[in-house]
Structure formats: structure tokens, C-alpha cells
Amino acid sequence: PSGGQIIVDNEDVTAMDANGLRRFRQQVGMIFQHFNLLASKTVADNVAMPLTLAGELSRKDIDLRVAELLARVGLSDHAKKYPAQLSGGQKQRVGIARALATKPKVLLCDEATSALDPQTTASVLQLLAEINRELKLTIVLITHEMDVIRRVCDHVAVMDAGVIVEQGPVAQVFLHPKHPTTKRFVQEDEQIDESEQRDDFAHVPGRIVRLTFQGESTYAPLLGTVARETGVDYSILAGRIDRIKDTPYGQLTLAITGGDMEAAFARFTAADVHMEVLR
Numbered sequence: 001p002s003g004g005q006i007i008v009d010n011e012d013v014t015a016m017d018a019n020g021l022r023r024f025r026q027q028v029g030m031i032f033q034h035f036n037l038l039a040s041k042t043v044a045d046n047v048a049m050p051l052t053l054a055g056e057l058s059r060k061d062i063d064l065r066v067a068e069l070l071a072r073v074g075l076s077d078h079a080k081k082y083p084a085q086l087s088g089g090q091k092q093r094v095g096i097a098r099a100l101a102t103k104p105k106v107l108l109c110d111e112a113t114s115a116l117d118p119q120t121t122a123s124v125l126q127l128l129a130e131i132n133r134e135l136k137l138t139i140v141l142i143t144h145e146m147d148v149i150r151r152v153c154d155h156v157a158v159m160d161a162g163v164i165v166e167q168g169p170v171a172q173v174f175l176h177p178k179h180p181t182t183k184r185f186v187q188e189d190e191q192i193d194e195s196e197q198r199d200d201f202a203h204v205p206g207r208i209v210r211l212t213f214q215g216e217s218t219y220a221p222l223l224g225t226v227a228r229e230t231g232v233d234y235s236i237l238a239g240r241i242d243r244i245k246d247t248p249y250g251q252l253t254l255a256i257t258g259g260d261m262e263a264a265f266a267r268f269t270a271a272d273v274h275m276e277v278l279r
Helices: 018-025 043-054 059-072 088-100 118-135 146-152 170-175 180-189 194-201 215-219 222-230 261-270
Strands: 028-031 106-110 138-142 155-160 163-169 207-214 233-244 247-257 274-277
Touching: 028 088, 043 059, 043 088, 059 088, 088 118, 118 138, 118 146, 138 146, 146 170, 146 180, 146 233, 155 170, 155 180, 163 170, 163 180, 170 207, 170 233, 170 247, 207 215, 207 261, 215 247, 222 233, 222 261, 261 274
Parallel strands: 028 106, 106 138
Antiparallel strands: 155 163, 207 247, 207 274, 233 247
16 A cells, blocks of 8 residues: 555555465455356356465365365356356356355455345345355455445445545444445435434424434334323324334434423433434
8 A cells, every 4th residue: 555554464564575464365365356266167167276276285176175165156057168158146156155265264245236136136145144154254345235234244444535424333333324425425325414303303393303223123103102101292294114124223213292202302302213303
């Protein structure tokens, strides 16, 4: 890099000599947006390429490793085919198998699903999640697709003009964004236009609040309980329920009138529900 440091596993990559860099690169796998497969090589030969270049295994051991990798990505029957005979999703699975060949510690994914259709994207993300879980492998995803982050990531760093502007656990960053860039990404993903919402809600009476539920509270009958306890009435202006990886969450925009509003707000807070007063 032109400046700074790259620290991986407590090692400064920028301080390594040529031999150190060579060893480090063998511990890093790479999945490309457009697959980067060799058209003249079979699926098996593409997967075997990193092992062949490393020169540390016999041909027999390479063949065994390739067979194991193709089985993991569901392409055992395609070993002798060429890239031109595969679908986009199958090509990316070959790319994943090739990236895993040298048993890396870190897997880099550069827009790995942006060239795929939604159904194929879902299957590739499921495969990456399985690899992360079963191999205990760190996966670094570079993507502009918020749904990709929501489905498979634990931690997110938002970049703007080459600078990290916000980072943290995915649920925290997505549900409570602070930086304008993060807010824009989340609003675009959820198709929220705040200016339109303000216009729509302008003539709605009462206090307008946005509640964010996470985990078990997502499905709890909290609104009815709070209404009975505090005497407030509410109208649901907008809402959604979704998941961030394995965690359900819900967001509701409410207009609240009557009763003891402050007691209602305190009750929401006590139930570990994040509340934002919009008006």
C-alpha cells in the first residue's frame, strides 16, 4: 500500500520480505467477480492450479484434494468439463474450490455474487456461510450489496472515498446507522425515502416513533401489552420483519396518541427495544 499497515493474524504484511510474502499469499484465497478461470483447462485442472504451482504435493495427493474440494462445492460430476460448459453459479463454485485448495486462513471475495442472478447468489452465499462455519475460515467480502452482508456477515466496515467511516457488528450498524453514507446504503436497500415519509406523516396526529426489535423481542406481543398498561393508542405507519444472518429483527413506525406516552416510551426502553422519536 502507499501508506499504513496491513495486519493479519498479528503479522505486519507490509514488513515481510519476499519469502514471507510468498508464504503469506499461500494462506490467502481469492474469489473473483468474473471467476478468472482458465478456459483451456478443465474444472479439475483449474482447481488444481494453486497446488501445482506450490509444488508441495504429489500428483496423487493433488487429485485427492481436488476431488474433496469439488465434492464440497457440489461439482463432483463436472470435474472433466470446461468453463464454457458451466453456468455462472457453477463457475463461481469452481472459483471457490480453487480458492480453498491451499487451505487458506483468509478468503477474500471481491464482489463474488454481483455477476449472478438472485437465486444463484443465494446458493453461493449459503455455500460461503457453510465454509465459514465448518472450516472456521475468515471470509472478507467486498460488496455493495447490503443483502449479501445481511445474510452472511458478522462484522461490517463501511467505506467512503477510501476511508472507513463506520464499523461494528452487522446488526448494530444496519439497525442503528450513524454515518450519512451508512444511512444512505441502508435506506436504499430498504427502499426508504425519508423525505417522502415526512410528507406522508405530516398530517398524522400524535407522536411518531420508530421502534427496532431484535432477537426474541421481534415476535413478542409488546404493543398490545404497552397499550393496555399505559392507555395509549397507536397506528402502524410502516413496518418490516427480516433477518440479519440468524437473528430476526423488526422495525415499526408508529403514530401514538392519548394515554401516558412517557410511560409507554419507558416501557419500550425497558423491554430492550430501541426507540427513535421522529416527531
